[in-house]
Amino acid sequence: MMAPDISRFLLAVLFSASCRVIIASDQICIEKEANKTYNCENFGLSEIPDTLPNTTESLEFSFNFLPAIQNRTFSRLINLTFLDLTRCQISWIHEDTFQGHRQLSTLVLTGNPLIFMAETSLNGPKSLKHLFLIQTGISDLKFIPVHNLENLESLYLGNNHISSMKLPKAFPTRNLQVLDFQNNAIHYFSREDVRSLGQATHLSLNFNSNDIKAIEPGAFGSTVFQSLNFGGTFNLSVIFDGLQNSTTQSLWLGTFEDMYDQDVSSDMLRGLCEVSVESLNLQKHHFSDFSSTTFRCFTRLQELDLTATHLSELPSGIEGMNSLKKLVLNANNFDQLCQVNAASFPSLTHLSIKGNMKKLQLGVGCLEKLGNLRKLDLSHSDIEASDCCNLPLRNLSHLQSLNLSYNEPLGLQHQAFKECPQLELLDLAFTRLRVNPPQSPFQNLLFLQVLNLSHCFLDTSNQQLLAGLPVLRHLNLRGNPFRDGTIPKTNLFQTVGSLEVLILSSCALLSIDQQAFHSLRNISHVDLSHNSLTGDSMASLRHLKGIYLNVAANNIRIIPPRLLPILSQQSTINLSHNPLDCTCSNIHFLTWFKENLHRFEGPEDTLCTNPPSLRGVKLSDVQLSCGITALGIFFLIVFLFLFTVLLIFAVKYLLRWKYQHI
């Protein structure tokens, strides 16, 4: 009699256990967009959880366990457009697996040990556009079923055992835009290999890390490519021979730290004369005989990237490079800006010398022949100058964007950027600036819209610091302390009335004067986060409406009722990480907060600090009633009662006294 009871009980336990698994898997998938986007990564699931809605469109299912996938595996989720099955230990993809998935456009199968894909395994989707078969053990391109690839735009085949890029005869290439063979074993290309690309034009082909040893001369001839990447190939002449007469927008021939490097000689680059290229990258190569003849075949280039090519000088007297628009010389070893010999590139509009390995001297007028220069990046280059920047930037009258961030101290005099009156963007972040008050270094930058002065150690009490910037929209002053932690009534913002975005985070602010932002009428975004401001500073925003206001990580405890109208007129507010008070002394704000929850950014981090019993509770969850308590009402009634009794007695006594003396 006992045994069946126990077994029934255990069956119940068993049943509840299997229920728990379903509940657990319910919690596993993270909802990123309701009913549409779910993430179920890293849970070793062996099937699609029942709890995923049928309407799911985007599913990240990587790092789970699906040894074989077939028709019924995903059959319920017919609206899938994106399916990521990275490293799910898939060995088999059986017939008609995606038959019902008409909308599927991206399928990721990276890192699965595929043994076989059935002939009809990819049938079903109306337009399958992106297919990732990276590191799936493919050695023969015939492995990929071709029946439903007419709409394929990108095919990723990296990290396999492919030794020939020749596509099978039936392979549709009409819509193909990206074909990625990174890190395979392709050592040779024949004309026939390239011919298999069929009608595809403006294709991006990636053969990075393939150790290419030979190409049949002209194999790529008379084809037009969007981009070609032969990264890590050390014998560049092999590549150029193969590319004879071809046309490509961008050619990437850089190498890497871990590659065996053969010096590039000027002879090797001769082949470039036969190729039509707009943009060329040669990063990390060593050049054996760098001279003006090295550039003989570069004359048609529009962009040249020589990042980290161990250069300490560009030769003077390079001829015919009139069409070069963009030159990247990052991470090289220049001592002096003049060593770039910029005069050889008169049409240059973009120049980048970022992350120079040595201390870069700006010199005088080194770039003065670059009258067309629009964009100059000299960041992270250890630049130090006591009097910047008119002499070094002489004649750059068309410069629109200048980046001098992350450098050594710069001394700025009055009108320090007079030579570049067209500047629209100036980035000086993390470069210490020396400005003597009351000088105005940015005076007369009539077009400057964006100015980044974060962590520049500025003297913010200089009221003329920002004078002469009539159209400045975006100002970043993060990390610059103000004197006494206060922004006074008269301050440096009075000259920049056109500001729309103002960033004053991490400025060690304690208070802001009520009138401090009075001249800022157009502002739409104020970031005051990471200071020590209290609720009272909010009064300085009285005249502003509809702004984004970030006061996260300050010292705001109580927001008095008189300030609530000021907050009410703003569109988005971030009050997170403040020591907010959740007692009755803050009841008006707390009530208002709940009514205006939609205005708040980061409500999950907007927590109470006081009283201790509510510490860490979300402000939106707090329930307070701050009327008179029951005890108070009781005492009030008792008091009134006693008072009435006393009054009656007094009147009675008074009347009696009066009558007795008549």
Place this chain on the structure above:
Amino acid sequence: MKGFTVALLAWTLISPCKGSSGSGSREAWPTHIACRDGGLEMLYQSCDPLQDFGFSVDQCSKHLKPNINIRFGIILREDIKELYLDLALFSKGSSVLNFSYPVCEESLPKFSFCGRRKGEQIYYAGPVNSPGFDIPEGKYQVLLELYTENRSTVACANATVICS
């Protein structure tokens, strides 16, 4: 007897369920030896709760040569078009050195593995451009973290270096 059978059945069915729910506390990854030679011992443990990784240093010595060769094997859980290394060195509980170094950037992919994608297995055997220096005697704690532009962890290591 019947009850016992059912109990056993129930137990075997419940046990793997707990495993798959992923909520159970997992043991820490084992501590591995990156190198042990020439008066230097380097031990490390993965601090990524999701996976372990393999790492070793060739020619281990307290007179560390420049551009040492390493071997490194891992499965990527993120695309590494952009990859950064943070290193924090502690000695006797106090911080000695902190630095951040870009390994892969879109504008400068330093290594051939830059640009590989989530799910790829990576094996790297080659140089790292490290400076040569002599390691003073002592015991050091090193925290290494590789992460992407979204601050998603690619690898995390708690290492101990003992130089005697």
